[in-house]
Structures are given as C-alpha cells and as structure tokens.
Amino acid sequence: MTADPSPPAMRSASTGTIIHGVSVGEVLGVSTLAGARLIGGRSGLGRIVQRLNVMEVPDILAWVKPHELLLTTGYPLRNTPQSLGRLVADLDERGLAALGIKLGRYVDELPAEMVEQADRLGFPLILLPNDVGFDDILNQVLTDILNRQAALLARTEEAHRALVQIVLAGGGLREIVAEVAGLLGLAVAVVDPTGQVLESSGDPARLRAAPAASGGDYTVVPVVAGGHHHGRIVAHSPAGAIRDGDIGILERAATVAALVVTRQEAVTAVESKYRADFLRDVLTGRGGPRVVARARAFGWDLERPVGVLVAEIDPECDIPPDRLLTAWTTALRRHDPRGAVAGFSHEVVAVAGADVDPARLAKDAVAAFADCRPATFSTGMSRIAPGADALPDAYGQALKAARVGRQLHGSGALAHFDQLGVYRLLSLVNDTAELHAFVKETLGHLASDDDAENADLRRTLQVLLETNLNVAETARRLHFHYNTLRYRIGKLERLLGNFTEDPHLRLNLTLALHVLRMRGI
Secondary structure (H helix, E strand, C coil): CEECCCCCCCCCCCCCCCCCCEEHHHHCCCHHHCCCEEEECHHHCCCEECEEEECCCCCCCCCCCCCEEEEEECHHHCCCHHHHHHHHHHHHHCCCCEEEEECCCCCCCCCHHHHHHHHHHCCCEEECCCCCCHHHHHHHHHHHHHHHHHHHHHHHHHHHHHHHHHHHCCCCHHHHHHHHHHHHCCEEEEECCCCCEEEEECCHHHHHCCCCCCECCEEEEEEEECCEEEEEEEEECCCCCCCHHHHHHHHHHHHHHHHHHHHHHHHHHHHHHHHHHHHHHHHCCCCCCCHHHHHHHCCCCCCCCEEEEEEEECCCCCCCHHHHHHHHHHHHHHHCCCCEEEECCCEEEEEEECCCCHHHHHHHHHHHCHHHCCCCEEEEECCCECCHHHHHHHHHHHHHHHHHHHHHHCCCCEEEHHHCCHHHHHHCCCCHHHHHHHHHHHHHHHHCCCCHHHHHHHHHHHHHHHCCCCHHHHHHHHCCCHHHHHHHHHHHHHHHCCCCCCHHHHHHHHHHHHHHHCCCC
16 A cells, blocks of 8 residues: 655756655654664665555565655565565665564564665664554654645745745845845855855855855755746855755745846846947937936946947857956946946947056956857957047047957957057048059059969068068068078069169058058958
C-alpha cells in the first residue's frame, strides 16, 4: 500500500524547488516512533520525507519513489541476506529517504554489512517497534507532512501577497529586499548579471562575495523573466543553512523582483529613447529655443563649456549598442553627474564638462566595456564648446575624430579632433568627389588597387616621403637592396614626375596618400 499526500509537484517561476516535507530526524520525533531505533546512516537524518510507503513484497525496488520513507518487515528480506548491502545502495540510488523495518518473525537481525553500507551512504536504517501498527505511523507522519506543507504554503503565500502589495504601491527592489530580510532574518541582496549589488540589507561586501550558486550558508535564486536572466537574489545566514520554507519565500521574491526589473527596463527604454531623440536634436541644431531648460529636466547642464565624445562600435564587432551605452553611462556618472549621454543606432554620444579629462573618461568606459571583449569601439573627442549653440559643430568634430582615428590607428582608437593634423583639414572638405579627383590626378594609375604592384609602389613612395627621400633609411625600412630601391624610384618618377626635385609635387603626393588612407570616411 502506498500513501502519498503530495499534490502535483509545485514549481515556482524561478527554480522549481519543492518546498514541503519533513526531515527523517523530525519523523523520528513523532510519538508513534518513540520506541524506534536508528541503527545506521545517522548522517542522513536531514533527508526530506515527502511520502510514505508500506510494502511486503519480494521485489520492492520496482515500487519505491524519491523522498519516500519505506516501511516493511523482514519478509522481503528473508531469502537474500547476502545481498542486503547491495539493497541499501539500490534504495539510495533511487532517492529513498529512509528504510524502516520491523524484525522478528522473518529476520531476527540485519547483517553488519547492511548497516555499514547505510553508514557509508548516510542512508537512515530504522528499527521500528513491533507494538506499533504501520497505520498509526502512516497517520501521524502524513499528518505532520500535510501540516508542514500547509504551514509553509500559508507563510509563502502571505509573503507573496506582501511583496506584490509593495510593487502595487510603487515600491522597488529596495523595499522588496528590506521586506524579505525582515521576514526571514537574513542578509539579502539583489545582484545584477555582472555581479554588482543593486540593493542590499546586510553586509554588502559579504553578499557581493557570494558564490554564483547556492552553497554553505549562502542561497542564490535567479531572477528570471521572459526567459532572460536579470540577476539573482542572494541570501546569507550566519547561523548556517537556510530553511526550505525560507527558500520558497526567496523564490517568490525573485519572481516579484523580475516584475520590478522588467517594469523598470520598460520605463528606462522609453526614457532612453526620449533622451536620445532630444540629444540628437540638440546635436543637429534642432533643439529649439528652450534647449538648456529642457536639458536641465534630464539633469544635464549645457550652460557651461562642454566637450563632446562620440564612441562608435567598430564595424567587425556585432554586439548590442545598449551594452556600449551602459558602459558610457557608468563612466560618465563617475566623472560628471551633470553630463549628458545617449545612445544612437551604432554610436554613443557623451557631453561632459570642460574640466573632465576626456581621455580618462574614455578609458573608464573601455574598462566598463571589458566584459564585451574582444569587441571594441573607437572614440573621437571634440574641441570645447562654449555652450549649447556650439554643440552641433562639436558633435561633427568628435564624429570625424572617431572615424579618422579608426582609419589611421585601427579598431579601438582614441583620437582628439585637434590632434588629427592634416587629416583634420582633409576631413573638413565636404566634397569627397573633389578629393577623389585630386587623388586620381596626382597618383594616376597608382590610385587604383586593380594591380597588386600599385599598393607596393605606393608603400615605397610613402616611406620615401616620410624619410625626406633618404634612400638608405628607406631601403632599411623596406628591407630592399639599395639598387632595388633606386630602380623603384626611377619607375615612380616615370609614373608620377620628378618628385625627387620638385617639393610642390612631393606635397601633392603626400596629401594624395593621406586622402587614400582616409578612404571610406
């Protein structure tokens, strides 16, 4: 006969932990088992009993269930005393909580091997008193399990209602954490996916150092909504392991926290779009007459001298732009709380006070972006703008610095508009067709990449111009023989003219090569 009071397994939205049952040690405390003796597996007294079963058939393995207290007599054991040690291992593998046996009529005592195996596995072996019926044990233990289940469910539901009421009243993670910590008497924190503590009640350092999964005196419950992980709830109990009932409440708290996080993300997304649209209007000169006042509503100060920084995700990196925005928002808050920051389609724009070191700000943003490596972004910095009216020009400068810097120095470049040299002047020429015509007229066939030799000759010409026509130094840099370089110089002069004698031609050639390096800008 099997008696199972359990309803279908109850699974919370977070972890699916079943929260009802009593331990084997608590089962031994009921009055009907006052005369029972634990003869093996004492270390397993903490195993949870969720159902009871009575069987007196020869093959009991086929019928046992996890978290079960199995009650039997010596009848199923009488013919196989030599295999009783193996029987304990098989029952343990099936997740049985404990085995209670009445001895006497069929088996007088259990073999030592069986008891030793139970001790090794921490599998409780209980000798039941012969003067107590199985039905008495069933009734009392099942009543305890049901009462425990009802009490845990009532406590969990009460906590859930309190947490939901906090959210309905406009509360957030801080109020949820305080409620759970007060209810359970634990140190509790909500941690974001990167491990940063968002809200806590207790020692933040200890909670920040919590393991990623439950263990010891820490319990960790994921905060999940819509299949996305938004962080986790961490609870710490200096007194030891956290009770199962408390875990159930933590799981309900994680569900409510997920609602708060998704609500905040929705609000943030709307605000972020509004901020981005407004800042885009300011940077393109369409902000209107009340730019400063509207910016102040966002906490931005645009009445002072400011600089503009543009961070563009490098083309080879396929990552969500919001990760870049988060990195820059974190860095800007540290350097200039009154600064403005917003994300556009493939770039983030920050407006910071003139007293902020733009290079340090950019490096801090790179550090905050470290979890996205090897993904990179290139950053351009403008001149200082005296006020909001000058921001469109500053934005253009920063954008050009970012793109020219990437072309010159590769992905992840950091460039200031004033440090671009001749490239700064070239970037100000809006007629790119005229630039390309100049390159074609100056370099002729060498402007094309149709022939691999063209790129090779352009490289030779570039090094010659960089070394001020020092043939020996050019040959050393290019690893050419002196005579080979002389031959190449002659070929270049036949194609381009007598540049070794004409300084004006050398200037034109230098500018044309610079324009080629800026191709695509």
